[in-house]
Amino acid sequence: MYGYVSVNTSELKMREFDEYNARYCGLCDSLREGFGRVGQLTIRHDMTFLIYLLNGIYEPREKSFTGRCIAHPMKKRNFLKTDITDYAADMNILLAWYKLVDDWEDDRSKKARIMMAALKKGATDVKEKYPEKSAKIGSAFTHLRSLEQESSVDIDSVSGCFGKVMAHVCDIYGDEWSGLLRKTGFYLGKFIYIMDAYEDMREDEANNSYNPLLAKKNLFPSDEEFEIYVYTILNNIMADCAGAFEKLPVKKDAQIIRNIIYAGVWRRWEEMHTPEEK
DSSP states (O other), X not given: OOOOOOOOGGGSOHHHHHHHHHHHHHHHHHHXXXXXXXXXXXXXXXXXXXXXXXXXXXXXXXXXXXXXXXXXXXXXXXEEEOHHHHHHHHHHHHHHHHHHHHHHHHHOOHHHHHHHHHHHHHHHHHHHHSHXXXXXXXXXXXXXXXXXXXXXXXXXXXXXXXXXXXXXXXOSSXXXXXXXXXXXXXXXXXXXXXXXXXXXXXXXXXXXXXXXXXXXXXXXXXXXXXXXXXXXXHHHHHXXXXXXXTTSOOOSSHHHHHHHHHTGGGHXXXXXXXXXXX
């Protein structure tokens, strides 16, 4: 359900590309410091977007350094971090935990069970650090699971549950920008959920697994019309996301954030619709 919120690298300047990688590496380092090697395994680009978004508004003091990591031991990497990087790492762990719980409850995945055992302490620490936020996120995941178990075909309601998850994640301080941050996160979360459902359709249909889009597909006389239907939903959602973002007082790296919102989130869609070379 994660990994769709990344940059369109082809539209980045070299300096922006290097900075993005440094922030991603900073997130990885915060995961290592807070949760060990297993924490690093959960890293997702979605939380790098969160770092950019919140840094752009609050402009916290930055720390930069160079070093090596387990993934790139032969060459030093640049790391760029702020206090928000640590917050993003905490949210990364929390979302990873609930995803593992979902995988375990869905198909009793042994891999999910092993990872849950490894992440249990870290996830518990995050829940204790952000008790109110964690409770709200947990409630949204519980509601989402209940709708999925009912085989709900209400795409707006089902995707809205994950929208609420991301709304809580983006609202870091509950201050005057809370409303717009929550809206940005809400629509982004809806987009992520529907995009994930779309990508999983063929596999879910083969496995007779729940997918809210499968029932909708049968209502259209052709695959092309169904594709237009899904694209229109996704496009409208991201228009609402962009509308909320553009009202925020982002003072730093606004172009990189726009790259992600207007182009980066569509990378998987474009890949899925690019004919394979023979």
